[in-house]
Amino acid sequence: MNHSxxxxxxxxxxxxxxxxxxxxxxxxDVLASSDLEQLRARxxxxxxxxxxxxxxxxxxxxxxxxxxxxxxxAAVERIDPTEARQYIARAANDERYTLVARxxxxxxxxxxxxxxxxxxxxxxxxxxxxxx
Amino acid sequence: xxxxxTNPPRLDRLQVENAMAAMSDADWRRVEFxxxxxxxxxxxxxxxxxxxxxxxxxxxxxxxxxxxVPAVVVLENVMSSIASNARKRIKEGxxxxxxxxxxxxxxxxxxxxxxxxxxxxxxxxPESQAAxxxxxxxIDRLVADDADLQDLVAAWAMELKGEEAWMSLGWxxxxxxxxxxxxxxxxxxxxxxxxxx
Numbered sequence: 001m002n003h004s005x006x007x008x009x010x011x012x013x014x015x016x017x018x019x020x021x022x023x024x025x026x027x028x029d030v031l032a033s034s035d036l037e038q039l040r041a042r043x044x045x046x047x048x049x050x051x052x053x054x055x056x057x058x059x060x061x062x063x064x065x066x067x068x069x070x071x072x073x074a075a076v077e078r079i080d081p082t083e084a085r086q087y088i089a090r091a092a093n094d095e096r097y098t099l100v101a102r103x104x105x106x107x108x109x110x111x112x113x114x115x116x117x118x119x120x121x122x123x124x125x126x127x128x129x130x131x132x
Numbered sequence: 133x134x135x136x137x138t139n140p141p142r143l144d145r146l147q148v149e150n151a152m153a154a155m156s157d158a159d160w161r162r163v164e165f166x167x168x169x170x171x172x173x174x175x176x177x178x179x180x181x182x183x184x185x186x187x188x189x190x191x192x193x194x195x196x197x198x199x200x201v202p203a204v205v206v207l208e209n210v211m212s213s214i215a216s217n218a219r220k221r222i223k224e225g226x227x228x229x230x231x232x233x234x235x236x237x238x239x240x241x242x243x244x245x246x247x248x249x250x251x252x253x254x255x256x257x258p259e260s261q262a263a264x265x266x267x268x269x270x271i272d273r274l275v276a277d278d279a280d281l282q283d284l285v286a287a288w289a290m291e292l293k294g295e296e297a298w299m300s301l302g303w304x305x306x307x308x309x310x311x312x313x314x315x316x317x318x319x320x321x322x323x324x325x326x327x328x329x
Contacts, residue, residue, distance in 0.1 A: 010289035011264035012212065014271065017288035017297075018319075019166055019208045021312055024294065027158035029313055034161055043160050046180065047152055050187035057192050 081110035084117035091120060142196040152187060155203045163207045169319045170215045173270025174263070177218055186210040219263040274318060280311050281318070 022030060143151060155163075167179035177185070186207050189195040195210045268289055275281035287297045298308035 009261055009264045009268075011268040011271075012216075013291040014268060014285065014289040015166065015169055015208070015212060017291050017293045018169055018316070019162075019204065020293050021288070022162040022165055022316065023202075023204055025309075025312070025316075027156065029309075030158045030161050030165075030316075032313070033317070034157075036157055039157055039160060042180075043155070046184050047149075047187065050152075050184055050191055051149065053184070053188045054191035057188070 079114050079117060081113045084113040087117055088113065088120070140199060142198055145191060145193060148190050148197050151197065151203055152190075159202075159204050162204045163211075165316050165320055166204070166208045167211055169271065170211055172274070172319065173267045174215065174219065177215060182211045182214060183207070185214050189214070271319070275315065278314075280307075281315050284308075284311050284315055 163183060164179060167182045171177050171179045171182055186195075189210055190197055190206070195213075197206050268285075271285055272282065275285055283301055284297075287301055292300050295305075298305055301308065303311075
């Protein structure tokens with residue numbers, strides 16, 4: 001069933017009543033004493049202005065989203081070498097990596113530790129995808 | 133192949149643009165009258181600013197145009213929401229998004245499927261209510277020289293419309309329609325023409 005919630009003040013009720021009354025008035029009455037040429041020019045100008053402004057705002061929002069997305073990606077890619085080493089050390093007890101991890105031992109540079117960490121994570125992801 | 137087609141709940145950007153471009157002269161004029169009254173007695177927006185901002189938000193996709201709802205209803209809905217937020221901004225500083233009208237809701241009761249007609253406006257802070265009281269008072273002053281128009285403003289402020297309004301006022305339909313026309317002209321004259329300076 002249709003029902004409407006009344007606006008909570010007289011002014012908004014007035015505006016709503018005005019709107020409904022205008023919609024029930026004939027086009028002829030609504031346009032009485034209007035300069036149609038001016039009206040059409042005004043309408044065309046405003047629609048053009050609105051399109052330009054909407055385009056500008058959409059572009060600004062897209063740029064902001066892109067920036068935000070880049071920041072998020074960068075955060076994911078930053079890997080702490082210490083955490084990477086701890087991960088590799090834990091993997092030494094994992095039968096999938098025991099041989100590799102023991103062979104590499106503790107003497108990894110930061111870059112090597114991060115690279116190995118990435119490889120291990122990638123292998124894990126590949127394995128879990130195969131299992132699923 | 134599915135034979136069931138349903139209308140999407142909202143117009144896409146191109147459809148919004150086309151719907152605006154396709155508005156009749158009379159509907160555009162109706163929107164101007166509404167913008168005039170929303171702006172009257174309020175320094176936050178000129179009528180043209182209000183229409184422009186509403187169009188922009190619809191084209192931007194920030195506000196939606198529900199499928200099947202007429203242009204006048206959609207634009208009134210968005211303009212009322214913008215004016216409501218502007219009143220709050222002026223009175224309180226930063227806007228409170230909770231006063232936004234839900235863009236998918238509308239009180240429009242004609243030609244749209246049932247269940248799509250609940251429309252809530254929660255413009256309920258003491259400051260914003262004071263601002264709207266000032267606006268209705270400004271409209272009342274606008275018609276202070278005409279007792280019939282004052283009565284009509286009072287009826288509309290109680291959301292009495294059409295037959296219910298003229299019966300309540302004890303008027304004939306003709307008298308009601310003549311005064312309705314007079315009131316809309318007066319609203320337009322003072323507010324909308326002021327925006328064209």
